[in-house]
Amino acid sequence: MNESSAKSYSEFILPPSLVSKLDVSRMVTEMEQLDNDLNAANVRAKTVGATEATFVPVLSETLRDFLIQNKLTANDSKGRTSLIKQLRALKDKVPIVHMTFAVSADIESLQQLVQWLRTSVHPQAVISVGLQPGLVAGVHLRTPNHVHDFSLKAKLAGSHDVLIKELEAYRG
Amino acid sequence: MGLFQNKQSAPQLPDDEVTEGIQHFFDGYFQELNERGRAHFDDIIQQQTAKFEEDLSGSISSINADLRAYITKRIDEQIAENAKSIRVAQAAALESINASVESLQKQNASFSATLEEQFEHSSNAIKATQAEATKSMDRTVQTLEEQHRNLGNALQKSVARQDTQMGELFEQNKSQLTDMKQSQDAALEWLNRSITTLQEQQEQLSSSFQQNVVNQQQMLVTAFEQNMAQIVEHYLLGAIGDQFDLKSQLPSIIKQLEANKATIVDDMKL
Numbered sequence: 001m002n003e004s005s006a007k008s009y010s011e012f013i014l015p016p017s018l019v020s021k022l023d024v025s026r027m028v029t030e031m032e033q034l035d036n037d038l039n040a041a042n043v044r045a046k047t048v049g050a051t052e053a054t055f056v057p058v059l060s061e062t063l064r065d066f067l068i069q070n071k072l073t074a075n076d077s078k079g080r081t082s083l084i085k086q087l088r089a090l091k092d093k094v095p096i097v098h099m100t101f102a103v104s105a106d107i108e109s110l111q112q113l114v115q116w117l118r119t120s121v122h123p124q125a126v127i128s129v130g131l132q133p134g135l136v137a138g139v140h141l142r143t144p145n146h147v148h149d150f151s152l153k154a155k156l157a158g159s160h161d162v163l164i165k166e167l168e169a170y171r172g
Numbered sequence: 173m174g175l176f177q178n179k180q181s182a183p184q185l186p187d188d189e190v191t192e193g194i195q196h197f198f199d200g201y202f203q204e205l206n207e208r209g210r211a212h213f214d215d216i217i218q219q220q221t222a223k224f225e226e227d228l229s230g231s232i233s234s235i236n237a238d239l240r241a242y243i244t245k246r247i248d249e250q251i252a253e254n255a256k257s258i259r260v261a262q263a264a265a266l267e268s269i270n271a272s273v274e275s276l277q278k279q280n281a282s283f284s285a286t287l288e289e290q291f292e293h294s295s296n297a298i299k300a301t302q303a304e305a306t307k308s309m310d311r312t313v314q315t316l317e318e319q320h321r322n323l324g325n326a327l328q329k330s331v332a333r334q335d336t337q338m339g340e341l342f343e344q345n346k347s348q349l350t351d352m353k354q355s356q357d358a359a360l361e362w363l364n365r366s367i368t369t370l371q372e373q374q375e376q377l378s379s380s381f382q383q384n385v386v387n388q389q390q391m392l393v394t395a396f397e398q399n400m401a402q403i404v405e406h407y408l409l410g411a412i413g414d415q416f417d418l419k420s421q422l423p424s425i426i427k428q429l430e431a432n433k434a435t436i437v438d439d440m441k442l
Binding site: 036064088095097101102103105106108109112113116118120121122125137138139143144146147148150156160163167168 | 335397398400404410417418419421422424425426428429430431433434436437439440
């Protein structure tokens with residue numbers, strides 16, 4: 001937990017399993033729970049006489065990847081408190097891209113998309129996923145100030161004139 | 173109490189025992205006497221009953237014989253009386269019948285006389301009536317002949333008058349028929365002109381209708397072509413809507429994101 005006190009939320013590297021803002025919230029909650037458990041174990045060790053090493057916390061894959069990628073540990077109580085504070089700031093400040101698909105999104109595809117976003121757009125971007133079958137295919141993308149409709153429905157709607165011209169040409 | 177005169181005196185016992193012994197003795201003696209008396213009375217009653225039954229049977233037989241003889245005698249007497257009464261009644265009936273026959277003969281004679289008188293009166297009346305009827309018929313025949321003559325004269329006059337009126341009517345109808353023929357000729361000429369006009373109007377309507385049909389057809393084809401795009405689009409949406417999952421769409425989505433990467437990055441930086 002040596003580096004956590006020096007790291008700001010903007011320097012955090014998010015793992016691919018951390019896809020949406022909901023995942024960030026869960027990670028913050030899990031970190032708070034972990035801090036409570038470790039503090040309780042520490043107090044119990046002082047009163048009963050057992051050591052802190054006897055308590056082995058079980059971490060989720062997301063939190064474990066996050067700690068590993070950011071080279072963080074959860075041994076120090078102060079460091080945990082600082083990390084929780086930064087994680088809360090990350091949850092409030094993280095940039096969100098709203099993506100609406102025509103079909104339900106699987107986690108692997110979402111991880112690929114969020115990976116592209118973090119390499120191409122913003123290193124801490126997360127996705128808010130929506131579902132709208134009327135789009136047929138493609139994605140309806142909404143950033144803080146713009147809307148991009150990359151769906152097949154939008155393409156067909158913009159191709160009415162072309163279709164009419166084709167029909168007229170076919171008719172001769 | 174003589175029964176007890178020869179009875180020896182009872183030994184001297186105490187009063188209660190003596191009284192009780194006497195009481196037992198009398199009870200047994202009275203009971204024996206009672207049974208003997210009952211048996212004696214039964215024998216007497218049976219003997220008397222047998223005698224009474226024998227007397228009763230004899231009396232009944234005697235009564236039956238007397239009764240039969242008496243009834244036979246009474247029946248014979250009654251039959252004799254009845255035969256006498258019948259003979260008397262037959263004699264009275266014969267007398268009554270004879271009297272009735274005589275009365276009927278008298279009545280028959282009276283009716284015959286009355287009928288003969290009435291026949292005579294009737295024949296006289298019929299003769300008088302026939303004479304009157306003959307006279308009346310003669311008068312009627314004369315009246316009818318006179319009326320026939322009058323009617324013949326009136327008929328001749330009426331025929332002459334009808335002939336004159338028919339001639340006048342014929343002349344009038346002839347002139348009216350001539351007028352009607354002229355009117356019919358005029359109406360036929362007008363009808364011919366109307367038919368020609370209608371034919372021209374029909375040709376104009378037919379050409380106008382054909383023009384309208386062509387215009388409607390053209391309009392429908394145009395609308396169909398315009399809606400055909402929507403139909404094809406709807407068909408495509410329905411046909412391929414469920415065919416692609418996100419994995420198969422992912423390269424196309426990333427390609428489009430790459431194409432608009434600059435815009436997205438600028439928006440996220442803001």
